[in-house]
Amino acid sequence: MPWLTQLAEVAQKTGFPVTEVGGWKTRGHGPQGSVEGVVCHHTAGFNDRHVVVNGRPGLDGPLSHIWLQHTGRIWVVAAGRCWHNAPSTSSHHMNSTSIGIEAENDGRMPWPQVQLDAYHALCAELCREFGLSADRIKGHKEVNTGKVDPHSINMNSFRSQVTALIKNPGTPIKQEEDVPEVISLGAGEDQDVPASGELAVRWHTEYADDPPGHNADGVAVLAKASRWCIVDGLVKVRGLKPGTEIDVAWSRYSRDGKTFDDDAWRLSFRADANGRVEQSVGGQFALNTKHQLRLRIINPTDAAAVVEKVTMAKIAMFQR
Numbered sequence: 001m002p003w004l005t006q007l008a009e010v011a012q013k014t015g016f017p018v019t020e021v022g023g024w025k026t027r028g029h030g031p032q033g034s035v036e037g038v039v040c041h042h043t044a045g046f047n048d049r050h051v052v053v054n055g056r057p058g059l060d061g062p063l064s065h066i067w068l069q070h071t072g073r074i075w076v077v078a079a080g081r082c083w084h085n086a087p088s089t090s091s092h093h094m095n096s097t098s099i100g101i102e103a104e105n106d107g108r109m110p111w112p113q114v115q116l117d118a119y120h121a122l123c124a125e126l127c128r129e130f131g132l133s134a135d136r137i138k139g140h141k142e143v144n145t146g147k148v149d150p151h152s153i154n155m156n157s158f159r160s161q162v163t164a165l166i167k168n169p170g171t172p173i174k175q176e177e178d179v180p181e182v183i184s185l186g187a188g189e190d191q192d193v194p195a196s197g198e199l200a201v202r203w204h205t206e207y208a209d210d211p212p213g214h215n216a217d218g219v220a221v222l223a224k225a226s227r228w229c230i231v232d233g234l235v236k237v238r239g240l241k242p243g244t245e246i247d248v249a250w251s252r253y254s255r256d257g258k259t260f261d262d263d264a265w266r267l268s269f270r271a272d273a274n275g276r277v278e279q280s281v282g283g284q285f286a287l288n289t290k291h292q293l294r295l296r297i298i299n300p301t302d303a304a305a306v307v308e309k310v311t312m313a314k315i316a317m318f319q320r
Helices: 007-012 049-054 113-130 155-167
Strands: 018-020 037-042 066-068 074-076 098-103 137-139 181-186 191-193 197-200 204-208 227-238 245-254 260-270 277-280 283-287 291-299 305-307 312-319
Touching: 007 018, 007 074, 007 113, 037 113, 049 066, 066 113, 098 113, 113 155, 137 155, 191 197, 227 245, 227 291, 245 283, 260 277, 260 283, 260 291, 291 305
Parallel strands: 018 074, 037 098, 037 137, 066 098
Antiparallel strands: 066 074, 181 204, 181 312, 191 305, 197 291, 227 277, 227 283, 227 305, 227 312, 245 260, 245 291
8 A cells, every 4th residue: 555645635534633743645664564453542631732843762753653642633644654563462453454543641631521522533534534433443552452442442442432423424523622731741950948947840831832831930820711620740859858748839929929728738758868859730720810829848957859850740731
């Protein structure tokens, strides 16, 4: 089979927005051998189209033919063979015999309905184009041992949705109100936490759907309306005395940052034998336009500590 240069036209039939990544028609590890199936994935990250296009250490890109953004936008990445499923337990779903779709999701965040609608519609159009039944649509977890993606999706129900669209083609309803605003943040540099003191982590915005995602001072995360926040992050602190404890909190302040309101989430962590704390900092809580959100490191010990530059957080804000 030649290069799959019709993929953009196929994607456009879904009615969802489509973007062609530059050079996609000649991108691939040689031509596609055949199309006997479709493999559905999640990317295990956010804003990671570049990884799908270019690859990661130890695995060259492209890693799939399509990157499906959480907003429902379809990005056409490659027309040739992609390294998206190996080793495969199905001869119909090998790299040389199947199309790969990588959907933007870190493996824990809820799926926006608009993204699921686009996923169903895209698979239905691919089935039509290549003469496949919905039974040839498989989750990565179904054709590769040890894989869990796409997380939380019942693939039997998924295939039922695809079957319905194959029988009754039409533009799906796009529920834009279900799309979360995603902010991905990184500390970017080591930051000192004084003894018997605290630090509000200063962020630089790595990615935001709808800037400004955080304040110019670097510490405050803002919501443009009343939002329900799902937060996932990692804090790394060094320089503590072994066995001593620090607190980590997601805290709400007044919008101008002058008044502390409350801790939306707060836990204590004990330093290990090397004086380090490495912990996930996740939670679910509300945020509105009257408040700002800060990640605080509270150090009650008599030793100064350092928040390491790799400290990061991802915040998905859903309409309430």
